[in-house]
Amino acid sequence: MHTSRSSSVQQARKLLADRLRELRRLAELTGPVLALRCGWHKSKVSRIENAITAPSEQDIRDWCRACDAGEQAEDLVASLRSVEGMFVEWRRMERSGLKRAQEAVLPLFERTERFRAYSPGIVPGLLQTRDYTTAILRATQKRRVQVDDVEAAVQVRMNRQRIIHDSYRTFAFLIEEAVLLSGIGGLEVAAGQLGHLIDIASRANTSLGIIPFNTARTSMQVEGFWIFDNAQANVELVSGYLTITQPSEVAMYANRYRDLSSDAVYGKAARALITKAMNALA
Numbered sequence: 001m002h003t004s005r006s007s008s009v010q011q012a013r014k015l016l017a018d019r020l021r022e023l024r025r026l027a028e029l030t031g032p033v034l035a036l037r038c039g040w041h042k043s044k045v046s047r048i049e050n051a052i053t054a055p056s057e058q059d060i061r062d063w064c065r066a067c068d069a070g071e072q073a074e075d076l077v078a079s080l081r082s083v084e085g086m087f088v089e090w091r092r093m094e095r096s097g098l099k100r101a102q103e104a105v106l107p108l109f110e111r112t113e114r115f116r117a118y119s120p121g122i123v124p125g126l127l128q129t130r131d132y133t134t135a136i137l138r139a140t141q142k143r144r145v146q147v148d149d150v151e152a153a154v155q156v157r158m159n160r161q162r163i164i165h166d167s168y169r170t171f172a173f174l175i176e177e178a179v180l181l182s183g184i185g186g187l188e189v190a191a192g193q194l195g196h197l198i199d200i201a202s203r204a205n206t207s208l209g210i211i212p213f214n215t216a217r218t219s220m221q222v223e224g225f226w227i228f229d230n231a232q233a234n235v236e237l238v239s240g241y242l243t244i245t246q247p248s249e250v251a252m253y254a255n256r257y258r259d260l261s262s263d264a265v266y267g268k269a270a271r272a273l274i275t276k277a278m279n280a281l282a
Helices: 005-026 031-038 044-049 057-066 070-086 098-104 106-111 130-144 150-165 187-200 247-261 267-281
Strands: 087-089 114-119 170-176 206-211 225-228 232-236 240-244
Touching (some): 005 044, 005 057, 005 070, 031 044, 031 057, 057 070, 098 106, 098 130, 098 150, 114 247, 130 187, 170 247, 187 206, 187 267, 225 247, 232 247, 240 247
Parallel strands (some): 114 170, 170 206
Antiparallel strands (some): 087 240, 114 225, 225 232, 232 240
């Protein structure tokens, strides 16, 4: 499964465009007549209806007024805002520092009871030690954030980890074996992180699966993602943060998580891989 900014956001834009087209047809207006009523170039209606050009909030209000459907304008404007909020560029999210970006997801974590996460490159945040988190966020800050509030951001993430002690929540994590060998933060930090994984995986409400290098895979690696209950999936892309709430797309991630989990090892076999990685650091 390949997911990019466009695959989810563009689909949502098309759904909005389809709703606008339906309004025009119900009003028995042609595209050129609608454009004339709105004071637009005649091609603008076609571009919006084909999801080539995203409408502005004022465009939607003008469209609804021209179709004598003003009562639907605010609902459609809300849909537009939802589409625009699906993808947030890192530079926008982290403009005032990493602490605020960490705080922004707290409400989502606090209301979720079932967590599923797949990570091909790093240890998932809820399983990170303080030193590992510091190494990750320090590297992020140096790469793309001007404000240096790493220590405060680390504390927010550490505070967030308290939820893993809540017995009514369940946590399922999948990582690639390469995550164990990444050496993030140096040998001492990596060794501490691996030891923490062994400890955390023994919790009754937590499952840790590791996909070995030498497994006969049935599902290939994809971008890292989180699933929160069955309500939302989040994907961290190179350019930004993608939020998916459309049920059919959330289900796609749930299905991919299920497929990936069938390639993973758990329990004693997973601990053996972690121990092997720890020995490799010695």
